[in-house]
Amino acid sequence: MPVRKDCSRALHILTKYKRQLDEKTDKSFRNAVDKLINTLESQLFSSLMDVLEVYEVTLTGNNKEFTSEQASDSVNIYHSGSNISPGNQSLSKPLSPDCVSIKGEWEYLDIILKRDSTAVGGFGFSIAGGIDNPITDVDHGIYVTRIAPNGCADRDGKLRVDDQILSVNDISLEHVTNMEAVKTLRQAGNQLHLVVRRFVGNTGVATPDRTVVQHSPSYRSPEVMSDLEDSGSTPIWYEVQLRKPRSNYGLGFSIAGGQDVENENFPSTGIFITRISPGGLADLDGRIMPGDQLMQVNEIDLSHATHEEAVRILRNAGDIVNLVLTRQQVESFDEPGSLEHSTNAESTRKYQLSSNRKLS
The missing domain is CATH 2.30.42.10 (PDZ domain)
Known part of the structure; x- marks a missing residue:
């Protein structure tokens, strides 16, 4: 098939060209070449070529009796990780002209x-x-x-x-x-x-x-x-609603960080939870953890807020406080194949900084 031959030739030329690139070549260009080579070598691309062959045979009318059984040797389609075999209903009938x-x-x-x-x-x-x-x-x-x-x-x-x-x-x-x-x-x-x-x-x-x-x-x-x-390594997002029993009741956690604070212990200039007060609202709720990044308070974005702005927004949040937070998941090798949140003392101490502000 001409298209498959062209793709094979393109892959050969790209692979040969990649070997000629040196470290002085622009990094983004080298990444683009790698991406194209990976695409041409992928199982998905090969399957798409197989599907194209089936369509061409059917739509051009060269073989109107072409059925899924005859295609079984060459077609193996993967979608969302599931193998759609020729016996499945989606390929059980020949394509209509x-x-x-x-x-x-x-x-x-x-x-x-x-x-x-x-x-x-x-x-x-x-x-x-x-x-x-x-x-x-x-x-x-x-x-x-x-x-x-x-x-x-x-x-x-x-x-x-x-x-x-x-x-x-x-x-x-x-x-x-x-x-x-x-x-x-x-x-x-x-x-x-x-x-x-x-x-x-x-x-x-x-x-x-x-x-x-x-x-x-x-x-x-x-x-x-x-x-x-x-x-x-991509952070998870979650929402927490805290309800104060009375107006002067604290939220039960401390924060640190902000756009105006630079500290190597923080992964970014955001607002981070540093401590959960025992018996406080956050502790009783049970979802917020030290190290979580506070992204929003009552739909006000804190991703670029200074420390003082974050404190003011939290203190003026009212009796019902809706929080949006992110948490970075950390691999734990205590058990093979397990993924657990890091909650040990070392990771908690990382965020116990002198610049934190108690909101409890």
């Missing part, structure tokens, strides 16, 4: 977000991905994973969860690490010019009467993104 292939469609948008330089908080969205923490084996893009309610991005209304951010203020976010993307966003100032890519179409096979939808390999629903956020 009037079927047409629907390719995935993408739209590209320019989004400008502006924030008041005197306002507390950032732009109100979170990201995941990068070449060091890819969403999938063949997709190293930077994706929006969360829009903070009533934040800058939410009020603007254009940015959506699952949008891929291609550039920020004309700086490319393709083939970069997660930390490089975060650094670019944090150094962007009070205005972001984002170029984003959004999946809007379908891929699959359509008949005049119905459409069988199969998402593009790089498309993820918000639910899947949440699952990915809860694994590995």
Whole structure:
């Protein structure tokens, strides 16, 4: 088949070209070459080539009796980790001559977000991905994973969860690490010019009467993104509501950090929980832990707040306090294959800093 031969030839040329690259070659370019080689060598790409062969034979009419049984030797489709065998209903009938292939469609948008330089908080969205923490084996893009309610991005209304951010203020976010993307966003100032890519179409096979939808390999629903956020080194997000029995009652935890505080013990300039007061509201609730980062208080973003601003917001939060926090999961090798949250004394002491402020 011409397409498969072209792909094999392209892979051979790319592999040969990669060996000629040296350390002086731009890192992002070398990463792009590696990404393309990995894609051409992947099981998913090979399966797509097999499917294309089946479609060509069927749609061109060269062999109208071509059935799934005849395709079983060459077609082995994987979707979401499940093997769809030729005996499954989805491949149990030959494709109709009037079927047409629907390719995935993408739209590209320019989004400008502006924030008041005197306002507390950032732009109100979170990201995941990068070449060091890819969403999938063949997709190293930077994706929006969360829009903070009533934040800058939410009020603007254009940015959506699952949008891929291609550039920020004309700086490319393709083939970069997660930390490089975060650094670019944090150094962007009070205005972001984002170029984003959004999946809007379908891929699959359509008949005049119905459409069988199969998402593009790089498309993820918000639910899947949440699952990915809860694994590995990406922090998990959770919400806690604390209700004070009376107005002068404390929340039962101490904080440290802030945009105006630089300390090597903190992974970022955010607001972190340093201590849970025994018998306090947070202790009785049981979910908040030392080391958790406080992201929002009553929908006010604290990701770029100073220490004093965070203290003021918490003290003026009222009797019902809704908190959004993140927690970095840490691998534990106490038992083979187990993943547990780090709660030992050493990790707790890491956040017991002299700059903390008690809110109990």
